[in-house]
Amino acid sequence: MRRKEKRLLQAVALVLAALVLLPNVGLWALYRERQPDGTPGGSGAAVVPAAGLGSHNQQKKIFFVGDGQKLKDWHDKEAIRRDAQRVGNGEQGRPYPMTDAERVDQAYRENGFNIYVSDKISLNRSVPDIRHPNCNGKRYLETLPNTSIIIPFHNEGWSSLLRTVHSVLNRSPPELIAEIVLVDDFSDREHLKKPLEDYMALFPSVRILRTKKREGLIRTRMLGASAATGDVITFLDSHCEANVNWLPPLLDRIAQNRKTIVCPMIDVIDHDDFRYETQAGDAMRGAFDWEMYYKRIPIPPELQKADPSDPFESPVMAGGLFAVDRKWFWELGGYDPGLEIWGGEQYEISFKVWMCGGRMEDIPCSRVGHIYRKYVPYKVPAGVSLARIHNVGTGLCADTKHGALGSPLRLESCVRGRGEAAWNNMQVFTFTWREDIRPGDPQHTKKFCFDAISHTSPVTLYDCHSMKGNQLWKYRQDKTLYHPVSDSCMDCSESDHRIFMNTCNPSSLTQQWLFEHTNSTVLEKFNRD
Ligand code: UDP
Ligand code: MN
Numbered sequence: 001m002r003r004k005e006k007r008l009l010q011a012v013a014l015v016l017a018a019l020v021l022l023p024n025v026g027l028w029a030l031y032r033e034r035q036p037d038g039t040p041g042g043s044g045a046a047v048v049p050a051a052g053l054g055s056h057n058q059q060k061k062i063f064f065v066g067d068g069q070k071l072k073d074w075h076d077k078e079a080i081r082r083d084a085q086r087v088g089n090g091e092q093g094r095p096y097p098m099t100d101a102e103r104v105d106q107a108y109r110e111n112g113f114n115i116y117v118s119d120k121i122s123l124n125r126s127v128p129d130i131r132h133p134n135c136n137g138k139r140y141l142e143t144l145p146n147t148s149i150i151i152p153f154h155n156e157g158w159s160s161l162l163r164t165v166h167s168v169l170n171r172s173p174p175e176l177i178a179e180i181v182l183v184d185d186f187s188d189r190e191h192l193k194k195p196l197e198d199y200m201a202l203f204p205s206v207r208i209l210r211t212k213k214r215e216g217l218i219r220t221r222m223l224g225a226s227a228a229t230g231d232v233i234t235f236l237d238s239h240c241e242a243n244v245n246w247l248p249p250l251l252d253r254i255a256q257n258r259k260t261i262v263c264p265m266i267d268v269i270d271h272d273d274f275r276y277e278t279q280a281g282d283a284m285r286g287a288f289d290w291e292m293y294y295k296r297i298p299i300p301p302e303l304q305k306a307d308p309s310d311p312f313e314s315p316v317m318a319g320g321l322f323a324v325d326r327k328w329f330w331e332l333g334g335y336d337p338g339l340e341i342w343g344g345e346q347y348e349i350s351f352k353v354w355m356c357g358g359r360m361e362d363i364p365c366s367r368v369g370h371i372y373r374k375y376v377p378y379k380v381p382a383g384v385s386l387a388r389i390h391n392v393g394t395g396l397c398a399d400t401k402h403g404a405l406g407s408p409l410r411l412e413s414c415v416r417g418r419g420e421a422a423w424n425n426m427q428v429f430t431f432t433w434r435e436d437i438r439p440g441d442p443q444h445t446k447k448f449c450f451d452a453i454s455h456t457s458p459v460t461l462y463d464c465h466s467m468k469g470n471q472l473w474k475y476r477q478d479k480t481l482y483h484p485v486s487d488s489c490m491d492c493s494e495s496d497h498r499i500f501m502n503t504c505n506p507s508s509l510t511q512q513w514l515f516e517h518t519n520s521t522v523l524e525k526f527n528r529d
Contacts, residue, residue: 071139074173074248083126083244090121093128093276093369103272110189111157112373113239113271118159123166127276127369129244130267132309135365140252145231146178147251147323150224152217153238154185154378156192160239160371162199165206167241176247177205178230182238184210185220216341222334225326234323236368241269241276243367250323250366253311258325259358261349263317264366271374283308283364286316288347291447291466294318311361315354319346321368332356342376343442376441388427388516389437390414392479393509394494400426400439400461405448408458411497436464436471452501455488459499478506481513 090096096117107116149168153161165180182200184192200206209227211220225233232254234247250262268277284296294316305312332352335345353360389398396411415427430442438445439461449471451462465471473490474482481490483501491502491511505511 070142072142073139075136075245076171076173079170080129080244086122086124086126088122088125090117090125090274092126095270095273095275096121098273108271108374108377110155110377111160111239112375112377113157113160113371114273115157115159117272117274118157118163121159121163121274123159123163124170125163125241127167127241127243130276130278131244131365131367134307134309135245135249138249138309138365140248141255144176144248144251144255145325146176147232147234147247148178148224148228148230148326149180149234149236150183150221150228151180151236151238152183152185152220152224153187153192154214154217154220155187155189156238158191158195161192161196164236164238164240165200165203168236169203169205171242171244172247174205176251179228180206181224181227182206182208183220183224184208185217186211186214216339218335218339218341218345219337221345222337225329225334228326231326232323233326233329235321237320237370239269239371240321241369243267243369246366246368249311249363253361253363254323254325257359258328259353259356261317261322261324261328261353261358261360262311262366263314263322263360263362264368265362265364266318266321267367267369269369269371271371274371276369283312283362285312285314285362286318286346286350288316292344292347294346309364311363314360314362316350317346317360321370328358332358376444387429387431388414389429389481390514390516391492391510392512392514394492394497396492396497397427398429398499398513400448406460406462408460409450409499411492411499431473431475434464434466435468435473436466437473438464450490452483452486452488452490455483455486455501455503457486457501459490459501475513475515476506479512479514480504480506481511 086092098114098117102114102116107114111118151161151164161182165182168177168180180203182196197208200208207227209223211223215223221235224235232251234250236242246264250264253260253262265283266279268279269275270277279296281296281298283299285299287295287297289295296318299312303312332349336348339345339348350360391397391411394411395414397414398409399412400409401412412427426439428439428441430438430440430445432438432442432445437450439448440446447464448461449464450459450473451471452459453470462471470483470485472484474484476482482504483489486501487504488501489504489506489511490499490513491508492499494510502511
């Protein structure tokens, strides 16, 4: 080849290369999706067709990201149209008009929410699209990972469980659902046995697994996760309703960065009338206080996104609803299998994600409703110190009905079963790991503690200070509740039912107290000096 020709060829090749490769000049720019700030996964941002694509392409809605992957509008327009036309009880997430007959205690007893109302609402009911309007314009990767949906349940109501499954099937692109795994945590309600199996036989993508004993939600989720085959695992509670286009925005973030754990916005399905609405304040970050109580706190101004519908980071997740790359979940070690029944697992997984180079995000364009119960309906088996405190001498129970802060505790007749008094935590007490006694079940204790200031004073409820002292109690073998600071025991009056401190006399029946559920290990620890 002659030198002149070679030069020419080289020049042509250079120009061509520039056209193809140079950012903002070359053809590359035409196919490039605009990534706002170079952070991984900008495709969630409202996508405008890249300059120069031409109007015919705009119509076809073909979009591209940096590595040439296409974006698409995942909205199921047909389903949205169908939902919009639905009318009837609870449709469009409207409150069900309750009658007095439906307002009774019985309706709440087994589930902690009004199952009569739930039963009156269609399993396919529509929910309002309360996403930020920008969500309508968002495009996500055309090729997304698929997901196994894991739904643990323990004695869940029929219609609430089925509505969860229906809402997922109705509002998820079928190709993104690898399977729905219902994991039964040793329920004893009949409808969850054969009837559930028969029903779910109609849905090929639904599988049912069962634990061999009561495991609690953490190990139940783990069982589901270990059986999952999808690229991603998505955990939901057994009383949820997925909202419009909830899934693609979650999977898109994981596709962009597999170490991102994503949570949908959790909306409130009212436990009385099943209305569907946002949580107070809507988008907030997850946090916790010194008692390890989960808290939602406002997003600080410096972290607020220009587009409020964009994903934002959250330090800890609420717990029940999130999606995670399956392999990443196991790289993190899953959950600590020693966690019992309920609670704490959201901190464990959240801390591990952040410490292992992952991140956690809340996704405003993905919304899922959740029934926040009125009270915890299920039994917490021994293993947790949860008790009604029953006085042997009087046959009555410690009660906080008259327990305004600072006023003396009193005895009342013991409530049976899980009636209204127990739901309101008036006769249920917990021995906490701080060795104080608080009203409430272990997961929902109030921050008031049994408090006595002297060996003759009344026992009152006072703000917990967690510093032992006058809030430190020991439950002894002789059934007395011993107060080391005053070297006295809890006693009560048969005539006016007040509870007070007295010189210890283990043979006095009014100084003997019994507990409904106790765990000998916890009590032993409690009593060790
Ligand atoms: N769950 C379970 N085993 C238990 C307790 C709860 O499988 O021992 C399930 C329950 O059915 C639900 C999820 O775990 O799907 C979360 O529990 P729950 O809804 O009671 O927690 P909350 O939403 O009140 O925090
Ligand atoms: Mn729940």
